[in-house]
Amino acid sequence: MATWNKHVAIGEPAMTYKGVGNAIKAAFIKDPNTLAILEDMQFPEIEWFTDNMFERMIECGIAEQNGACVAAALAAEGFVPVLNNFLFASMSRAYNQIRQSILVDRFNVKFISREGVWGEVGVSHATVEGIGSLRNLPNLVIMNPADIVEAEKATEAMMQYIGPVMVRVELSPNPYTIFTDDYPFDIGKAYSLRDGKDATIIATGYMVTEAIKAVDLLEKDGLDVGVLNVCTWKPIDEEAIVAAAERTGAIVTAENCSDINGLGDAVACVLSENLPTPLVKVGVEDEFGQSGLITPEKDELMEHFALSAEDLAVSVRECIKKKERAR
Amino acid sequence: MSEKINCGNCGMLLYFGEEIKRRLYMRAIPDESAVYAGYGNVCPRCGNPLSDASVKVQIKRRATHGS
Amino acid sequence: MGHSEALILELEARARTMSDHCLTQFCTFSQGHVGGTMSVMEIITSLYFHHIKFDPKNPDWPERDRVIMSKAHCCEAIYAALVELGMYPEETLGTYYCYGSPFQGHADRWCTPGIDFSGGSLGQGLSFAAGLALAEKLKMKFNPPSREDTFLPRYIVRYNPRFRTYCILGDGELHEGQVWEAAMFANKFKLDNLIAIVDYNKWSLDGPTNDVMQIEPLVSKWRAFGWKVYEIDGHDFRQILDALDLVVKQYGDNRPKVIIAHTIKGRGVSNWEELHMHLGRGDEMMKGVREGRAKYGDME
Numbered sequence: 001m002a003t004w005n006k007h008v009a010i011g012e013p014a015m016t017y018k019g020v021g022n023a024i025k026a027a028f029i030k031d032p033n034t035l036a037i038l039e040d041m042q043f044p045e046i047e048w049f050t051d052n053m054f055e056r057m058i059e060c061g062i063a064e065q066n067g068a069c070v071a072a073a074l075a076a077e078g079f080v081p082v083l084n085n086f087l088f089a090s091m092s093r094a095y096n097q098i099r100q101s102i103l104v105d106r107f108n109v110k111f112i113s114r115e116g117v118w119g120e121v122g123v124s125h126a127t128v129e130g131i132g133s134l135r136n137l138p139n140l141v142i143m144n145p146a147d148i149v150e151a152e153k154a155t156e157a158m159m160q161y162i163g164p165v166m167v168r169v170e171l172s173p174n175p176y177t178i179f180t181d182d183y184p185f186d187i188g189k190a191y192s193l194r195d196g197k198d199a200t201i202i203a204t205g206y207m208v209t210e211a212i213k214a215v216d217l218l219e220k221d222g223l224d225v226g227v228l229n230v231c232t233w234k235p236i237d238e239e240a241i242v243a244a245a246e247r248t249g250a251i252v253t254a255e256n257c258s259d260i261n262g263l264g265d266a267v268a269c270v271l272s273e274n275l276p277t278p279l280v281k282v283g284v285e286d287e288f289g290q291s292g293l294i295t296p297e298k299d300e301l302m303e304h305f306a307l308s309a310e311d312l313a314v315s316v317r318e319c320i321k322k323k324e325r326a327r
Numbered sequence: 328m329s330e331k332i333n334c335g336n337c338g339m340l341l342y343f344g345e346e347i348k349r350r351l352y353m354r355a356i357p358d359e360s361a362v363y364a365g366y367g368n369v370c371p372r373c374g375n376p377l378s379d380a381s382v383k384v385q386i387k388r389r390a391t392h393g394s
Numbered sequence: 395m396g397h398s399e400a401l402i403l404e405l406e407a408r409a410r411t412m413s414d415h416c417l418t419q420f421c422t423f424s425q426g427h428v429g430g431t432m433s434v435m436e437i438i439t440s441l442y443f444h445h446i447k448f449d450p451k452n453p454d455w456p457e458r459d460r461v462i463m464s465k466a467h468c469c470e471a472i473y474a475a476l477v478e479l480g481m482y483p484e485e486t487l488g489t490y491y492c493y494g495s496p497f498q499g500h501a502d503r504w505c506t507p508g509i510d511f512s513g514g515s516l517g518q519g520l521s522f523a524a525g526l527a528l529a530e531k532l533k534m535k536f537n538p539p540s541r542e543d544t545f546l547p548r549y550i551v552r553y554n555p556r557f558r559t560y561c562i563l564g565d566g567e568l569h570e571g572q573v574w575e576a577a578m579f580a581n582k583f584k585l586d587n588l589i590a591i592v593d594y595n596k597w598s599l600d601g602p603t604n605d606v607m608q609i610e611p612l613v614s615k616w617r618a619f620g621w622k623v624y625e626i627d628g629h630d631f632r633q634i635l636d637a638l639d640l641v642v643k644q645y646g647d648n649r650p651k652v653i654i655a656h657t658i659k660g661r662g663v664s665n666w667e668e669l670h671m672h673l674g675r676g677d678e679m680m681k682g683v684r685e686g687r688a689k690y691g692d693m694e
Contacts, residue, residue, distance in 0.1 A: 032536070035532075055535070055536075058528070060579060061578070061579075061582075063572075063575035063578070063579065065517075065518075065521070065571075065572045065575060066521045066524075066572055066575035066576050066579055068521075069518045069521030069522045069525060069572070069576075070521055070522075070524060070525035070528065070576075070579065071525070072522060072525065073521075073522045073523070073524070073525020073526045073528070073529060074525050074528065074529050074532075076510075076522075076525075076526065076529075077526060077529035077530075077533070078529075079529060079532070096515050097515075097518055097521075097572075100512065100513075100514065100515040100518060101512070101515075101518050101521075101522060104502075104512050105503050105504060105512050
C-alpha cells in the first residue's frame with residue numbers, strides 16, 4: 001500500500017456537506033452577526049437552526065436574484081450573511097447580482113454551493129460548468145474541499161476571513177475521510193498528500209478520493225505517483241504546483257466539473273507561464289450532466305464521464321509517456 | 328492584477344482581491360491598514376499584531392511599459 | 395398639508411440650480427442620460443433638501459436615511475444634489491465620466507461618498523433597499539433602543555426607525571422580474587421603513603414604456619403585492635412633500651409604501667420633451683442642452 005504524508009489517515013466515506021454544517025453551526029454560536037439566507041433549499045443542519053437560530057434565518061423563497069442583493073445589503077450594514085443553494089441557482093442564476101451588488105463592493109457574503117457530477121437530479125441540477133464560470137470574477141475566493149475534515153476547516157476559514165468566499169461542496173456520499181483532525185488548512189495553500197517521483201495528480205474535491213485509489217492501482221505497475229490536493233482554486237497556490245511539476249515532470253489534473261476554465265486550465269496557465277510541463281486534464285469534456293445512480297459500489301456517472309480511478313490511471317500513464325517522449 | 332495579504336506569522340489569508348492602490352476604493356479600503364483594521368489589527372488565528380511590517384503582501388502583475 | 399410658500403420657492407430655486415448642474419455634466423462629453431435625470435429632479439430635490447436625514451459633513455453617519463438610486467444611469471441628479479449640498483466643489487461636475495473622477499458614469503458606492511449603492515444593472519436596487527430596510531429591523535430587534543432613548547412610555551412600542559430607506563425606480567426598470575421578487579420580499583418582512591418611488595416618465599429607450607412592455611395597471615399591481623400606493627405629480631413640490639410626509643406618518647402599519655410619480659421625460663430641456671430621446675449624444679442633444687441652459691439662465 002502507498003504511504004502518505006503526515007496529516008493523511010484514509011478512513012470511511014463520509015459526505016463533505018456534514019463538515020460544512022458543523023462549521024457553520026460553530027460560527028453562528030460564536031458571532032451574533034451571522035445570518036442564514038435561505039432560498040427554500042435546506043440549509044445545512046436545518047433542524048438545529050430552526051430550533052436555535054430562528055431569528056437569524058432570513059427565508060427569501062425561490063428568488064435567488066433578490067436573495068443575493070438582500071445578502072449584499074445585509075453585509076453592507078455589518079451582518080455576515082451565509083447563502084446556501086445549488087451552485088446553478090445561487091451563483092449562475094444570480095451571476096450579475098453577485099458581480100454587481102456583492103463583488104464590486106467586496107461585501108462580506110459567504111456562499112455554500114452544491115455542484116458536481118452526482119446523483120439522480122439530472123441535467124438541470126448536476127451542473128458542471130458553474131465553478132469555472134466564477135473563476136474570472138475579481139475579489140471572490142473559491143474553494144472546493146476534498147473531504148469532511150477539510151470541508152469543516154475550509155468553512156471555518158471562510159467565516160474567519162473578511163470578504164466574499166464561495167465553498168463548493170459535492171453531494172456524493174462516496175468521498176473518503178482523508179485528513180486527520182490536526183490537518184493544517186489555509187486558504188490559498190495546496191497540500192501534498194504524497195510527493196511521488198514519476199507523475200503528480202493535482203486533484204480537487206471528490207476527485208482526491210479517486211486519485212488516492214489511482215495511486216494504489218499505479219503502484220502495482222511500479223509507478224510512484226504523487227497527489228496534490230488543491231482546495232483553493234482562487235487564489236491558486238502557484239508555488240506548490242510548480243514544485244510538483246519540478247519534482248515529477250508530469251502533471252495530471254482531476255476535477256469533477258467541466259475541464260474548460262476549471263482547475264486543469266488554472267494549473268496549465270501556472271505551468272506554461274513558469275515551467276512548461278507535460279499535462280493531461282481529466283474532467284467533464286465540454287458536455288452537460290445527466291441522471292445516474294450513485295452507490296458506494298457503483299457510480300454510473302463517474303463511469304459515463306470517465307472520471308474513475310481506472311481512467312485517471314490511464315491518463316497518468318499517457319502523461320508519463322508524453323514526458324519520456326519530450327526528453 | 329490581484330493582491331494577496333497573508334499574516335506573516337501563521338500565513339492566514341487576510342485579503343484577496345483587486346490591487347488596493349489601483350481600484351478606487353477611496354473609502355472602503357483606502358490602503359492596507361484598512362484591511363488590518365477589519366480584523367481589529369490582530370490576526371484572528373494566531374493573535375499576531377497586524378501591521379505593514381508583520382504581513383506578507385503579494386501583488387501579481389505583468390511587466391508593462393510604465394513599470 | 396401646510397408647506398410654506400417660502401419652502402416651495404426655495405426648493406424650486408434649488409431644482410433649477412441642480413438642473414443647471416446636470417446640464418454642465420452632460421456638456422462634459424456631450425452625452426448622458428438626460429431624459430430620466432431631468433424627470434426625477436424635483437423628487438431628488440425634495441428628498442435631499444427637505445425630507446431625509448443626511449449630514450453632508452458625515453456621509454457615512456450610520457443613522458442617515460439611505461437613498462438607493464436603482465436607476466443609477468440617472469445618478470447625475472444625485473451628483474448635482476451632492477454638489478449643491480457642498481460636499482463637492484462645482485468644478486467636479488466637469489469631471490463627470492472622466493478617469494479618476496468621483497462622479498463615475500454609473501453610481502459607485504465606494505468612489506462617491508454620499509452614494510449608497512453601486513447600481514447600473516437595472517432591477518437590483520429595490521432588492522438592495524429591501525435588504526437595508528431589513529437590516530434596520532434586525533438591528534432594532536437585536537438591540538432595541540432603551541426606554542430613555544425614546545422618551546416614550548413603556549406601553550408605546552412604536553419607535554421611529556433608526557433610518558428609512560428610499561428607493562428610486564425607473565418605469566422601464568419595472569420590466570425586470572427581480573423588482574417583483576423584491577416587492578414580495580418587502581411585504582413578507584413587513585418593511586414599513588421602506589419607501590419606493592417610481593419615476594413614471596412613460597418613456598424607455600426603445601419607445602413608450604407601455605409599448606415596450608406593458609406595465610399597467612401599475613397601481614393595482616403594487617397593491618396586489620401588498621404595498622400601499624400613492625400617486626402624485628412628480629413635478630409638483632407640494633404633492634411630493636405631502637406624499638412623503640404621509641408615508642412617514644404611516645410607520646408602524648407593517649406595509650411597504652410606493653409613490654408613483656407621474657413625470658415628463660427630459661423636462662425643461664426644450665427639444666427633449668418633444669423628441670423623447672433620452673440617451674443623448676452629439677449635436678442634437680447639445681442643442682437642447684444649450685437651450686435648456688439659456689432657459690434656466692433666464693430664470694436666475
